[in-house]
Amino acid sequence: MPTALETLYELQSIDLRFLEKKREIQRFEADLDKRKRALAACNARLEELTNTRKQLVAERALIERSVNDQREQLNARRSRLTRVRTEKELRAGEWEVKASTEEIEAEEEKLLDFMARVEEIEGQIETVRKELADLQEADHLQVKEASERIDALKKELEAERGERDALAGAVDDRVRRQYDMVLSRRGGLAVVLVNGGSCGGCHMTVPPQTLNEILETGAVRVCPSCQRILYVKPASE
Ligand SMILES: [Zn+2]
Structure with a gap:
């Protein structure tokens, strides 16, 4: 018959094992949680970038259309210029052509700026897509492993609980x-x-x-x- 102290000492060795296993489970769970959050953050970033790109592309299309319209207008003004009859009409026509040209230049600059921004966003999208693929690949390998380890540890704890409770029951309450x-x-x-x-x-x-x-x-x-x-x-x- 073991003494109370011997039983207590034995109980402690089981409790220490329990504690170690519980800590291991926590570590695995924290790791899984971290992965999940990283994946969610990556997906959110990708969605945000995709939306920004969509917006920029739509704005770029509007500017392109406006540049085309203005070029047509410029051509019309230039051909009207060949048909003027008075000095006054000539001056007015020249002024219109100059104004059109300046407007087009300004719009084209805006267009270049948008093209650069779209390109930059597309580069960022590419980077995040790669990050996402890397994360998913690592997940595929490690999430399964971690989940299996967590399950195994929980089963071990469950199996040892009977022995632990029996020992604890044998120790005086006080x-x-x-x-x-x-x-x-x-x-x-x-x-x-x-x-x-x-x-x-x-x-x-x-x-x-x-x-x-x-x-x-x-x-x-x-x-x-x-x-x-x-x-x-x-x-x-
Ligand atoms: Zn001491």
């Missing part, structure tokens, strides 16, 4: 409450081995009287310095 409290305060190490008269948690010397009490009666005693439960292996071990 002692277990103390164990749970120290465990949560001390980040997963509530029961420590005494090595050469020192606490295995904080390395402070444990009073010899406390050591004797533990060895003789199997009593639950805590380290006066760090409050962890002290476990002393019998000399025969």
Whole structure:
């Protein structure tokens, strides 16, 4: 029949394994979550760029149409110029041609600017598409692996839970409450081995009287310095 301390020590080794597995699950889940968010961000960026491109292309088409219209108008004005009869008509016609030419130049500049912007956006779209493809390829390989590992770890935890609960049930309620409290305060190490008269948690010397009490009666005693439960292996071990 194991003593309360031995049971507690065994319980702790299971709890530490549980903790390790739970942390591993959290790491995998955080990684999956990060991937999902990166993918969503990439898709959102692609959509935004695609919309911007669509808008720019529509505006570019409008300017192109306007340039064509103005060129036609310019041609009409030029041919009218060949048919003027008075000096006044000539001057007015020349002024119209000059105005048309300036307008076209300004529009063409705008057109060039839009063409450059469309080109820039298309470059960005290409980059994001590549990023997306890379992410999806990595996902294909790693998401499956991570999901399988998470499932396996959860199954392991489920399988070991019976053993853990049986051990926990065998420990006196008061002692277990103390164990749970120290465990949560001390980040997963509530029961420590005494090595050469020192606490295995904080390395402070444990009073010899406390050591004797533990060895003789199997009593639950805590380290006066760090409050962890002290476990002393019998000399025969
Ligand atoms: Zn200690």
